[in-house]
Structure formats: structure tokens, C-alpha cells
Amino acid sequence: MSPKHDSPKDLKTLIKQTRALDLKSSERVAIFSGPSPQAITATAILCRALQRNDILFHVRFVDIVPDLSLLSIYIKQISGDQFVMVGCELSGPVDMDDRKSLVLIGSSQGASEYPSVGTTICAPASAYALAQTISEVKREDLQLAAIGSIIRDHYVSDGASAEVVKLAESDKIVEERKGLKLFGTNFLPLNQVFNLSIYPYIHGLSGNPQACEKILDKADIPLGKRTKPITSLNTKEVQKLTQELMQIDMANKVSVIKSMLGRDYIFKLEMGTSPLLFLSGIIPLFHASWCRWELGMATATMLGDRARMLDEIVSTYKNHSYMVIMAMKQIYENHATDTEDSASSTIFCPDKPVQGISRVALPDVARTLYEVGLVSTDVPIILNSDDGACVSWSADMYSYSSALIELRKAGLNPRSATEQSIILSNTVRDPKDILSLLMSS
Numbered sequence: 001m002s003p004k005h006d007s008p009k010d011l012k013t014l015i016k017q018t019r020a021l022d023l024k025s026s027e028r029v030a031i032f033s034g035p036s037p038q039a040i041t042a043t044a045i046l047c048r049a050l051q052r053n054d055i056l057f058h059v060r061f062v063d064i065v066p067d068l069s070l071l072s073i074y075i076k077q078i079s080g081d082q083f084v085m086v087g088c089e090l091s092g093p094v095d096m097d098d099r100k101s102l103v104l105i106g107s108s109q110g111a112s113e114y115p116s117v118g119t120t121i122c123a124p125a126s127a128y129a130l131a132q133t134i135s136e137v138k139r140e141d142l143q144l145a146a147i148g149s150i151i152r153d154h155y156v157s158d159g160a161s162a163e164v165v166k167l168a169e170s171d172k173i174v175e176e177r178k179g180l181k182l183f184g185t186n187f188l189p190l191n192q193v194f195n196l197s198i199y200p201y202i203h204g205l206s207g208n209p210q211a212c213e214k215i216l217d218k219a220d221i222p223l224g225k226r227t228k229p230i231t232s233l234n235t236k237e238v239q240k241l242t243q244e245l246m247q248i249d250m251a252n253k254v255s256v257i258k259s260m261l262g263r264d265y266i267f268k269l270e271m272g273t274s275p276l277l278f279l280s281g282i283i284p285l286f287h288a289s290w291c292r293w294e295l296g297m298a299t300a301t302m303l304g305d306r307a308r309m310l311d312e313i314v315s316t317y318k319n320h321s322y323m324v325i326m327a328m329k330q331i332y333e334n335h336a337t338d339t340e341d342s343a344s345s346t347i348f349c350p351d352k353p354v355q356g357i358s359r360v361a362l363p364d365v366a367r368t369l370y371e372v373g374l375v376s377t378d379v380p381i382i383l384n385s386d387d388g389a390c391v392s393w394s395a396d397m398y399s400y401s402s403a404l405i406e407l408r409k410a411g412l413n414p415r416s417a418t419e420q421s422i423i424l425s426n427t428v429r430d431p432k433d434i435l436s437l438l439m440s441s
Contacts, residue, residue, distance in 0.1 A: 011163040014129035017117045021103055024134050028056040028080035032071070032088065034064050034107075035295055035416060037286040038120065039087025041148030042106050042127035044302035045141050046086065049131035061295040064416050065089045065401045067408065072096060087123040089401050090114075105130055118160065124148030125160035139173060143269050144302060146174045150265055150279060151286065174267055180242070181264045181280035183317070185230040187273045191216065193230060196321045199284045200259035201368040203250045203332075207325035219244045229273075252373035259371070274306070275314050285313055288320040291417045292360040323361035327354045327383075328368055335374070348375045349431040353384035362390030363421035370394060382434055384427040391434055392421040398438050406437045 023029055029050055033043040043059060050057045060074055066088055072095040075083060083102045090109040094102060104116035106123020118126030128145035131137050146168035149161035168174040179185075184193045194205045194212040205211050216226055219241040225232060233241065242261065250256060265279040275281045289298035294316060301309045334352055348369070354362070362383045369375040370392075377394040391407070391414075400419055407414040410433075413425045428434055 011125060011129060011160040014118055014122070014126050014160050015132060018126075018130040018133045021115060021117070021130065021133065023050070023055070023082065023084070023103075023130070024053060026055055026080075026082040028058070028082070030075075030078045030080055030083045031057060031059045032062045032066065032074070032083065032085045033059055033295070033299070034087035034120075034123075035061060035290045035293070036064065036087055036120075036123075036419065037151045037283070037290070038106065038123040038148045040286065040289075040295065040298050041144045041151070041302055042123040043086045044299055045124065045127040045131050045144050046084065046105070046134075047299070047303055048141060048144075049134040049137070052135040055134075059296075059299065061293070062088060063404065064419075065091055065404045068092055068094060075100060075102075086127065087120055089120065091401070091405065121152065122149070122160045125164045128164060129160070139171060140269060140304070142168050142171065143173045143267055147267060147279070147282060150174075151283060173269055174265055177264050177266050177278075178262060179238070179264065180230055181260060181262060181278075182230070183281055183284045184275070185280070186277050187229055187275055187281075189227045190221065190230055190233075191226045196318060198321045198324045198364055198368065199280070199287075200256045200371055201324070201328060202248070202256060202260070203328075203372055204248060207322075207329065215244050215248070216241075231272075250372070252371065255371060255373070271306075275310060276301070276306075285317055287364070287418065288317045289313065291363045291421075291423075292316065292320060293415070320361060320364070323357050324364045324368065327357045327361055327365045330354055330357075331365070331369070331374070346379070347382060347431050347435050348379050349382040349384075349428070353386060353427065355386065357385050359385045359388030359390060359423055359425075360417070361385075362388075363392060363417035363423065366390055366392030366421060367418070380435065380438060382428050382431045388426060389424045389428045390417065390421055391424065391428075391438070392418075393438070395420060403438055406440060407434075410437055 031043055031046060033039050047057055058078060075096045081100045083100060084105055085102060085107050086105045088107045090107060093113050102114050104114050106118045106120055106126040107116060108119050117130060124145040128141060131141055145164045149164050182193050182197050183199055191212055194202060195207065195209050197206050221237060221241060246257060266277060270277040286298060289295060297309060297313050301313050334350060362385060366381040366383060369381060370377050375381055380393040383390045404414055404422060407422060414422045417423045
């Protein structure tokens with residue numbers, strides 16, 4: 001695997017740190033989970049371990065940087081004295097009864113107030129280490145830890161996260177694969193895969209069933225196979241389809257093709273038609289759940305509810321995809337006549353709100369605008385809808401934690417939607433005010 005971001009702790013060190021914690025003797029544990037995919041997988045690992053040891057647990061979802069006053073209220077409301085925070089950034093001490101104990105798993109804190117294991121970068125590995133002190137870990141726990149580690153960084157090269165992935169590879173739980181990386185390649189009908197695609201959004205195909213049929217015609221895909229998954233195609237058919245996809249005339253083509261093709265991962269404890277079989281299927285489900293704050297659904301799915309919850313989370317994702325595609329069509333239609341200078345060097349904020357679309361779809365719309373090259377990656381995006389707004393930026397442009405805190409101080413009621421997007425419950429009337437807050441973060 002190629003080097004990128006390193007996990008700061010080795011697994012042995014994490015396991016040693018967890019021995020100072022005694023969750024095994026707790027009668028009830030309250031977990032505050034962050035919304036990121038790493039936090040959700042880490043929380044699922046801990047819940048599975050507590051469940052096996054017959055320890056009652058309660059999960060409440062909080063933002064990446066929790067509001068400390070709300071956190072104190074939650075702690076007062078929940079019975080029990082053992083609290084665990086997973087995958088969050090704590091900006092200061094929490095006001096709580098001295099009889100109550102808070103530990104941080106895969107989280108960070110401004111000061112060393114509380115016992116902690118790992119950081120947000122290695123939250124799944126930290127939870128996997130802690131689970132070993134509570135009960136005997138299972139192969140499913142290792143798979144969850146590997147999923148969470150790879151989602152954060154497809155090129156895990158060092159530290160505890162890399163060790164977890166290597167353990168999973170050695171146990172034949174995960175392996176790399178190459179090919180089409182579109183959502184639903186192993187379970188959705190072929191003619192739906194392109195029509196629903198927003199990871200990536202394929203301009204000209206996404207939301208255009210007629211164009212999808214045309215490209216299948218050009219690739220000579222038999223009619224009988226168009227209602228079956230891509231994985232049912234033979235090698236020659238896949239190659240022909242891939243060639244046709246690469247001929248599509250689209251903006252930012254190299255980036256889109258790279259998102260469609262290449263390195264993927266298969267999780268071998270899943271059934272062949274499971275939406276969780278490939279990393280390329282898991283990522284969209286996690287990100288849509290975060291945008292929509294359907295975090296309980298995502299956690300229940302990771303906990304092992306593969307029947308009811310899997311159907312529900314896939315259905316929710318399909319609805320989410322339709323909203324994103326509808327929004328993109330509106331933006332393309334309005335782009336030529338928009339009085340706002342979309343090439344502005346300061347901010348992209350269309351005059352017209354996106355009509356008939358919930359604010360929960362806007363973060364993926366903003367991501368797509370960057371992906372297709374409609375907005376430069378050095379320009380922040382503000383999108384309004386009928387029920388709120390979204391503020392997005394490209395990686396490393398602003399400090400996420402500081403931006404969330406500044407927007408919170410301004411009374412804008414922000415919540416995270418991705419690591420580079422924040423949703424607001426009210427529309428933005430003056431984009432320059434938001435830009436000023438972001439620049440001060």
C-alpha cells in the first residue's frame with residue numbers, strides 16, 4: 001500500500017493503554033459517538049463487545065466537536081456513571097458530577113483532562129483494542145475495524161490502523177480488488193447503477209436513464225443482463241463497458257474516471273449480494289447517513305442487523321441520490337444565467353436556492369460541484385435550499401473544529417455533514433458574513 005497518512009499509535013500501545021480502563025465491570029455504559037464513519041465503526045465494535053458481556057449500553061450521537069453545554073445536559077439526563085466518547089474532538093472540560101467518569105476512545109482533547117486511548121485518526125483500531133479487554137473479539141469485529149481504518153485512508157501505511165488492516169488481510173477477511181467502483185455493482189440492476197451514481201456523479205449518465213441505456217447498447221450488453229448486477233458480466237463485457245465509459249464527454253474527466261475505476265476492497269465475511277461487500281458500496285452509505293444524520297441506522301447496520309436495516313439504509317441512500325441529482329440538474333440549468341459570479345475568487349453562492357431539495361442533500365451537491373470542476377477547489381461553497389443551507393470547502397482550506405465553533409458562536413445552529421461540510425438550519429442571506437467567520441477560524 002502506498003504511504004499517505006500514518007496512524008499515530010501501534011496496536012500494542014493501544015492495547016496497553018486500554019488496560020487502565022475497566023469497562024468490563026460496569027453495569028451500564030453510555031456512549032457518545034461522533035458522526036464520522038470511523039466513529040460509527042468504532043462505536044459498533046464497542047457495542048458488540050459490551051453486548052457479548054451482557055453490559056447494558058446506551059448510544060447518543062454528538063457532533064465531531066460537541067457543544068459542551070449540551071454534553072453536560074446529556075450526562076445529567078442519562079443514568080449510570082461510566083461515559084465513553086468515541087471519535088470526537090473535545091474543546092474543553094465537561095461540567096459533570098465527580099462521581100461520573102468519562103473516557104475518550106479515538107478522540108482528542110484540548111487538555112489531558114480524561115483518560116484516553118488513541119486519536120480520531122485511529123478510532124476503529126482504538127475500539128478494537130478496548131474490545132479485547134471486555135470480551136473475546138470476533139472476526140466480525142476485526143472486519144469492522146478494517147472497514148473504519150480503510151474508509152479514512154485508502155492507503156493506510158503505518159501504525160495501529162495499518163496493523164488492523166494487515167490482521168484482516170492475513171485472516172482472509174479483506175482483500176484488495178480492482179474494477180468499477182460504483183455503488184451497487186454487486187446487487188443493483190446494471191441499468192440503475194449509472195442512473196443512481198453520485199459517487200461519482202457522472203454528468204450525462206446520472207439521473208438520465210435513456211443515456212444509461214444508450215451506453216449499454218454501445219457496449220453490446222445483452223438485454224437479459226441489464227437487470228442483473230455488473231458482477232454478473234463476463235470479463236469481455238466489463239472491458240467493453242469500461243471502454244465506453246471512458247469515451248464519455250464530461251468535465252473533469254480524469255477525476256471522475258479515477259473515482260469510477262481502480263483500487264477497491266472486498267470484505268469477505270459479507271454475502272455476495274450484500275451492499276457492504278465492497279468499500280465502494282460502504283462509503284456512500286456512510287456519507288449519506290452522516291449528511292442526513294441517520295446515524296442510528298448506520299450503527300445498527302454495522303452491529304449486524306443485515307435484514308431490515310440494510311434494506312432501509314439502501315432505500316434511504318437511493319432517495320438521497322435522487323435529491324442530489326435533481327439539485328445538480330437545477331444548478332446546471334441556472335449556471336449560465338446566474339447573476340452571481342461563479343468564478344469568483346472568494347465564494348460560490350448561487351442567487352437562487354435549490355428548489356424542492358432538503359438541506360441534507362446539499363453537502364453531496366457541493367462535493368459534486370468540486371468533483372466535476374464547476375467550482376474551483378480554492379473557493380468555498382454556500383448553497384441554500386427551502387429548509388436551510390450548507391457551507392462546504394475543500395480539504396485543508398479551513399480548520400473544521402474552529403469553523404464549527406465560530407458558526408456556533410454566531411448562533412447559526414450548525415452541525416457537521418462531512419469533514420468539509422456544515423449544515424445550517426437557516427438559509428444564508430449574506431455569504432460574506434459566513435466567509436468572514438470561516439476565515440477567522
